[in-house]
Amino acid sequence: MTNFHRTAALGAVLLAAAILPASAQGLGDGAPPPPLPAGTHAPAISTQTVNSHGALSLSRLRGKVVLVDYWATWCGPCQMATPTLQALHRRFAPKGLVVLGMDTDAPDTVKNVPAFLKHFGVTYPVAVLSRANIRSAQAYHVDGIPAQFLIDKKGIVRWSQAGYGPNEGQELSAMITKLLAEKS
Numbered sequence: 193m194t195n196f197h198r199t200a201a202l203g204a205v206l207l208a209a210a211i212l213p214a215s216a217q218g219l220g221d222g223a224p225p226p227p228l229p230a231g232t233h234a235p236a237i238s239t240q241t242v243n244s245h246g247a248l249s250l251s252r253l254r255g256k257v258v259l260v261d262y263w264a265t266w267c268g269p270c271q272m273a274t275p276t277l278q279a280l281h282r283r284f285a286p287k288g289l290v291v292l293g294m295d296t297d298a299p300d301t302v303k304n305v306p307a308f309l310k311h312f313g314v315t316y317p318v319a320v321l322s323r324a325n326i327r328s329a330q331a332y333h334v335d336g337i338p339a340q341f342l343i344d345k346k347g348i349v350r351w352s353q354a355g356y357g358p359n360e361g362q363e364l365s366a367m368i369t370k371l372l373a374e375k376s
Contacts, residue, residue, distance in 0.1 A: 227333040228352050234343045235331035239294070239324045243309055245317035250347065253290050257371045258343040259364070262294045262334045265304040269356040270338045274312045276361040280368065281316040287372050293318035294325050296337055342367055345376040
C-alpha cells in the first residue's frame, strides 16, 4: 500500500468516525471508548512540525507533561476544541506542558492547515500528516477525531478521550495541574 493510499484510508476512517453517530459505529451507549487507555506506555512519536517548532519526539519531551491532539481542519468538534487547547498551552507551557497537534488532514485538505492555525491563533507545535503521523495514529488506536492523550512526565498515558465536551478545559486544567506537580 502506498503512502497516499494509507493516508486516504486513515482519512476515510477518521471522517466516518467523526460524522457517523456512535450507534452506527457499533457503539451502543452513544459514547466512543477511549482510543488508548490510561496506564499504557505512550507509543513513540517522532514528527516534524509546521509552525516553527522544528522536529519533535516524545522521547525528547520526557520530563514534561504532553497533551497530544489528533485533529483535522474540516472536523467541527476539532474546531471547537482548538481554543481550549490554545488556552491550556498559554497557561501551562511555562510550567512544563507541551501541547502537540497531530493533523490528520488528507492530501487534498492539508493545504488548509496554515489558515486554520492563523484563524485560531495556534502557537503550540503542530505536525501535518505524514508517514510518521499515520504510524503514530495507528499506534494510539485513533479511529475518530478529535482524539486526545494526556501523557505524564514518565511517558505514561494518564487520560485519553475521543471527541470533545464543553467542560473539557476545566477537566484538563485539573489533570494537568496534578501531573505537573508530580515528580519526574
